[in-house]
Amino acid sequence: MRPSPMRLSPMRLLLLVPVVAFVAMAGLFAWRITDGADRSVVPSALIGRPAPDPVFAPLEASLPGVDPASFKGRVSLVNVFASWCAPCRVEHPELMALSATPGLTLVGLNYKDRVSSARAFLAELGNPYDAVGVDPDGRAAIEWGVYGVPESFLVGPDGTIRAKHVGPLSPEVIAGDFGETMRDLLAAAGAPAS
Secondary structure (H helix, E strand, O other): OOOOOOOOOHHHHHHHHHHHHHHHHHHHHHHHHOOOOOOOOOOOOOEOOEOOOOOEOEOOOOOOOEOHHHHOOOEEEEEEEOOOOHHHHHHHHHHHHHOOOOOEEEEEEEEOOOHHHHHHHHHHHOOOOOEEEEEOOOHHHHHOOOOOOOEEEEEOOOOEEEEEEEOOOOHHHHHOHHHHHHHHHHHHOOOOOO
16 A cells, blocks of 8 residues: 655644745845845935034044034045944045045044044044044934944035945945045036046
């Protein structure tokens, strides 16, 4: 006598639903993280809107703090950094190079850091910023939509945010869309080509 094929009862089918759903979700997740999209390009509701208006106290008396009113009429790169942030250390040479860009104002926003640590960080690596403000508790950075550090924003001469980059700036980032937006803004503002 031949054994009868195993039949799936309704109860067994019901138990398979979560397993199939999990496998489908895992497959979708794996596909999304390997699709080649640039994860540093994060959509921001702030693109095309005026820069948030909190004023940040200066890190040092010799430099101004961050006042969004000062963005008007300038192309500004606002860089959110911290002394405890390893990727901030990695991107710092790129910021030093960008500080020589004609027409570009570099603005640093020190995030959730001790003032003494931020000063030591800039003393060790060099200070590329034209202005540096402090946000010790990170509350005001929330208005900028900051997820973590480093993050950088391009603010046009009209005071609106034009681009956002999450992660360290690198030669590849500056050669890509973020840098292209920066070059377009500088050209429109009449800055000499660098």
